[in-house]
Amino acid sequence: METPDLSAAYALNGPEDCLRLYAGWADSYDADFAQSMDYRLPAEVAAAYLRAAPPAGPVLDVGAGTGLLAQALHGLGHRDAIDALDLSASMLARAGEKHLYRALIEGDVTRPLPCAGYAGIVSSGTFTHGHVGPGALPHLLAATRPGGVVALSINAGIWDRLGFGAAFAALPGIHGLDRAEVAIYGQAAQSRDPAHAADRALIVTFRKA
Numbered sequence: 467m468e469t470p471d472l473s474a475a476y477a478l479n480g481p482e483d484c485l486r487l488y489a490g491w492a493d494s495y496d497a498d499f500a501q502s503m504d505y506r507l508p509a510e511v512a513a514a515y516l517r518a519a520p521p522a523g524p525v526l527d528v529g530a531g532t533g534l535l536a537q538a539l540h541g542l543g544h545r546d547a548i549d550a551l552d553l554s555a556s557m558l559a560r561a562g563e564k565h566l567y568r569a570l571i572e573g574d575v576t577r578p579l580p581c582a583g584y585a586g587i588v589s590s591g592t593f594t595h596g597h598v599g600p601g602a603l604p605h606l607l608a609a610t611r612p613g614g615v616v617a618l619s620i621n622a623g624i625w626d627r628l629g630f631g632a633a634f635a636a637l638p639g640i641h642g643l644d645r646a647e648v649a650i651y652g653q654a655a656q657s658r659d660p661a662h663a664a665d666r667a668l669i670v671t672f673r674k675a
């Protein structure tokens with residue numbers, strides 16, 4: 467089995483691969499990856515979501531993993547219900563232990579979602595190499611209520627390669643599209659994983675009309 471690290475995650479090829487990797491990574495993800503790399507994306511997405519002034523109501527965290535984005539939202543004072551959706555039951559189990567989610571939903575964001583009516587959708591670290599591409603954007607929109615806000619990170623290395631610019635331009639019924647480039651990791655990543663330490667992401671926010 468592949469070592470659960472960023473290189474293995476970026477090389478994933480399909481849901482079976484993904485489930486296998488994250489089953490082996492769930493227990494050590496927070497300490498071995500997020501802390502040691504000074505992983506900043508959940509905090510960046512949470513801040514961007516709240517800056518976009520979402521309406522009150524439930525939020526869906528797509529590719530929630532171990533729940534770092536709910537932790538970041540909570541830390542910023544967000545108190546509306548948050549549901550976690552993830553392909554991996556192992557990652558969702560770790561997220562559940564944080565007692566920050568209203569519901570844990572096993573699901574695949576590349577297909578129509580089993581839940582809808584959210585005031586907001588957030589996602590960090592899931593639109594990346596070997597994971598999820600722009601084909602999932604209409605599913606996010608379908609699960610958002612009119613006036614709801616979407617905030618997600620997209621790894622800068624897949625923005626052009628997978629055609630995110632064109633996909634956003636073709637997404638019907640959205641407005642206020644904003645994007646900002648951020649560092650994914652902090653200083654600690656230089657010694658932990660120099661190959662990925664300088665990786666960057668776009669934080670994209672928009673509102674459903």
Ligand SMILES: C[S@@+](CC[C@H](N)C(=O)[O-])C[C@H]1O[C@@H](n2cnc3c(N)ncnc32)[C@H](O)[C@@H]1O
Nearest residue numbers: 529530531534552553554557574575590591592
């Ligand atoms: C790098 S982790 C990010 C987790 C968390 N959001 C964070 O920032 O720490 C990517 C997560 O996306 C999930 N994932 C990958 N493909 C998915 C899909 N098609 N549908 C739903 N979740 C998916 C994985 O299981 C994993 O938990």
